[in-house]
Amino acid sequence: MKPARRAGTTEVIGGEDSEWVVELGGGDVFDLGLTLNSGQAFHWVSEGAGWKGVVDGFGGWLCQRGRELHGRGIPRRVAERYLALDHDIALVHGSFPNHPRLRAAVAACGGMRILRQPLWECLAAFITSSMKRVSHISAMSHCLRGRFGKRVSTPVGDVFVYPEPERLAQAGEAALRECGLGYRAPNLWRTAELVASGEADLEGWRVLSDADLREALCGLPGVGVKVANCVMLFGYERLAAVPVDVWIDRIVRESFLISRRRPTPAAVRKFCESGFGPYGGYAQQYLFHHARVGGGVESC
DNA sequence: ATCCAGGTTGCCA
């Protein structure tokens, strides 16, 4: 994505890094709760009027009051980067194909941002995501954090950092299974070993093209195209990547490929590659969440 | 009880 569009700049009201307030700039809509609770990250918990969690090892609390974003514990710049407040959301929305289903999703989810998550925890969380509901993925994430992650105190209580790959590699497959991972345990364990050993260089892979990055990720145990696309989108900021899960598959077949009687899997894949445009990942996430919370096919 | 969940993998027509 292009550099921050600073229309109506983000203005610092409070100067302290440990506790701050920023005024959300421009006319862009932003919805913190929607952003943190839309199936991108899995560890944020409701705390008072805001959310408690960890970013880059900083535990803390984030809260939105109208156009003010309040933070404690997490440095302002860390939070701003994580929340992708610099994304040009008008540009993103303007790039979408004109489709009633998508317009409805934008109207309902337009305040959501695609996060810039730490690579390892994003990869690990989505390895555990297969055939699980969002609530289960959260439960596994919290269990792993509590058992193997570092505890960090914050102004609103303790939180746990996602365990480093070295820690999970050392813990062993059986220990991971105790967090309810089931058959996903060996996948997470073996991937943790590859990352810990440096054989899988997640940070180094930032320089790769989309295609090469996808291929590298798919070489990891438990990572197929769908999970790879999630990590590309939610971690590597590859905003054109479109994860195709059961929801998106159904939406594309029923609303975007209606001319075909029974779209082939290849047709769905091809559409998702380019049909949603250069910021297709955003379109995908709006459609996914809108459908998941009940704005299903019937409403369009 | 039965079904399904932000899939991946191996196998076969």
Place this chain on the structure above:
DNA sequence: TGGCAACATGGA
């Protein structure tokens, strides 16, 4: 390429 079954777990 496309279809299929196995793979663990838990909530509705």
